[in-house]
Amino acid sequence: MGVVDCNNFYVSCERVFRPDLRREPVVVLSNNDGCIIARSNEAKAMGITMGQPFFQVRHLVDQHKLHVFSANFALYGDMSRRVMSVVRSELPEMEIYSIDETFVRVDDDVPRLQEVGINLSKKVERWTGIPVSIGFAPSKTLAKMASKFAKKYVGYKGCCVIDNDEKREKALSLFPIQDVWGIGRRYGNRLACRGVKTAADFVRWDEKHVRSEFGLPGIVTWTELKGIPCEYLEMDVNRKTITNSRSFKNAISDLEELKPIVADFAALCAQQLRKQHGAATDICVFIRTNPHQEEQPQYTNSANVRLDVPTSDLREIIGAALRGLECIFRPNYAYKKAGVTVSNIVNGCVPGSLFDSIDRDKQEKLLKSLDSIHQKMGKDAVKVAIQGESKRAANRQYTSPAYTTNLNEIIEVKIL
DNA sequence: TCTGGGGTCCTAGGACCC
DNA sequence: TCTGGGGTCCTAGGACCC
Numbered sequence: 001m002g003v004v005d006c007n008n009f010y011v012s013c014e015r016v017f018r019p020d021l022r023r024e025p026v027v028v029l030s031n032n033d034g035c036i037i038a039r040s041n042e043a044k045a046m047g048i049t050m051g052q053p054f055f056q057v058r059h060l061v062d063q064h065k066l067h068v069f070s071a072n073f074a075l076y077g078d079m080s081r082r083v084m085s086v087v088r089s090e091l092p093e094m095e096i097y098s099i100d101e102t103f104v105r106v107d108d109d110v111p112r113l114q115e116v117g118i119n120l121s122k123k124v125e126r127w128t129g130i131p132v133s134i135g136f137a138p139s140k141t142l143a144k145m146a147s148k149f150a151k152k153y154v155g156y157k158g159c160c161v162i163d164n165d166e167k168r169e170k171a172l173s174l175f176p177i178q179d180v181w182g183i184g185r186r187y188g189n190r191l192a193c194r195g196v197k198t199a200a201d202f203v204r205w206d207e208k209h210v211r212s213e214f215g216l217p218g219i220v221t222w223t224e225l226k227g228i229p230c231e232y233l234e235m236d237v238n239r240k241t242i243t244n245s246r247s248f249k250n251a252i253s254d255l256e257e258l259k260p261i262v263a264d265f266a267a268l269c270a271q272q273l274r275k276q277h278g279a280a281t282d283i284c285v286f287i288r289t290n291p292h293q294e295e296q297p298q299y300t301n302s303a304n305v306r307l308d309v310p311t312s313d314l315r316e317i318i319g320a321a322l323r324g325l326e327c328i329f330r331p332n333y334a335y336k337k338a339g340v341t342v343s344n345i346v347n348g349c350v351p352g353s354l355f356d357s358i359d360r361d362k363q364e365k366l367l368k369s370l371d372s373i374h375q376k377m378g379k380d381a382v383k384v385a386i387q388g389e390s391k392r393a394a395n396r397q398y399t400s401p402a403y404t405t406n407l408n409e410i411i412e413v414k415i416l
Numbered sequence: 417t418c419t420g421g422g423g424t425c426c427t428a429g430g431a432c433c434c
Numbered sequence: 435t436c437t438g439g440g441g442t443c444c445t446a447g448g449a450c451c452c
Binding site: 181 | 448449450451452
């Protein structure tokens with residue numbers, strides 16, 4: 001088992017087109033430039049933490065030449081596809097885990113595994129400009145651990161292999177328990193209270209003890225750390241829920257203003273559903289005020305609308321979301337965030353209903369033509385009327401160009 | 417002034433059934 | 435006084451991940 005993990009991914013994507021920033025402190029911000037979602041090593045060294053509100057570090061921009069980018073997900077998604085395709089060219093058995101990370105299956109008996117990893121790491125960087133760390137080990141949890149060693153120590157040249165008990169035990173004893181994949185802040189604190197400092201300390205517990213304290217998730221992590229892979233960690237490419245939500249730059253109190261926004265979220269959910277050939281029965285809409293403004297009146301609520309027949313029709317999903325919105329909307333609150341989740345997704349063949357009043361064949365033809373229009377002309381080419389002009393400008397003060405996905409913003413090279 | 421977004425799974429408890 | 439037993443399904447909340 002192996003894992004290929006992009007280093008400081010969003011920052012690395014920005015640096016590909018800004019090589020002048022290679023040794024500079026750089027951060028990438030979330031939606032509305034709210035908080036920090038990626039940091040270069042130099043920014044980490046300055047004490048900037050993951051998820052930290054940007055306003056707390058804004059002074060560093062002038063004082064310490066901190067470079068800032070608004071999130072540019074079109075760029076990161078495209079760079080991710082490039083990285084994954086280079087990995088696939090060498091190790092085709094992949095399980096993509098996130099935008100910046102993929103597991104790879106390799107045979108245990110491949111000779112010179114570290115060389116394989118080092119060469120792959122070089123190839124990815126040469127072809128895409130993105131530095132990666134690679135780990136090989138008997139289980140996913142140990143492979144993740146190995147990749148962190150590869151990231152931390154340059155001597156590994158981008159790939160660390162844990163392939164025998166001696167190496168495994170040494171790695172466990174050097175690895176802080178709270179950094180183990182599967183151990184979050186809560187579990188980490190609870191373990192710390194019980195004197196567990198390293199992964200090695202945890203592995204010494206007996207199974208019953210682990211089970212009673214941390215349940216099945218604890219057993220899985222504990223077993224994987226011993227070098228025994230758990231099938232439990234397999235994942236499905238098809239999403240079981242799809243969410244689209246956003247915080248607003250300025251709060252909204254007017255129902256009529258919320259409607260087109262919620263309709264847009266619902267339409268996006270429908271598009272993503274159709275991409276994975278799925279259909280959902282449950283459409284959940286939520287709205288909430290700003291929980292950070294404690295002096296303001298607070299309200300948060302959600303409504304789940306269940307349809308009789310699973311659908312991927314944006315008209316039905318928008319309709320359901322708007323009905324839900326009408327139910328939970330209360331006047332005189334300043335709403336800061338809203339979203340739509342579709343769930344109870346079935347993929348492939350959709351079961352019908354005896355009392356269905358909709359001609360599903362005809363509907364499917366219409367939706368197929370909509371799909372192809374969206375594919376050719378972009379996702380805003382055709383809309384349901386209620387979506388209207390819901391484009392609310394987000395706060396994105398530090399956006400980089402869409403270097404790789406928009407011809408008008410392609411990088412220009414001057415040859416002197 | 418300014419605090420992201422999108423996922424997964426497990427568990428306990430309630431509703432309901434025979 | 436004594437108040438079944440066993441099973442399934444669903445949901446909300448809590449943990450984790452990136």
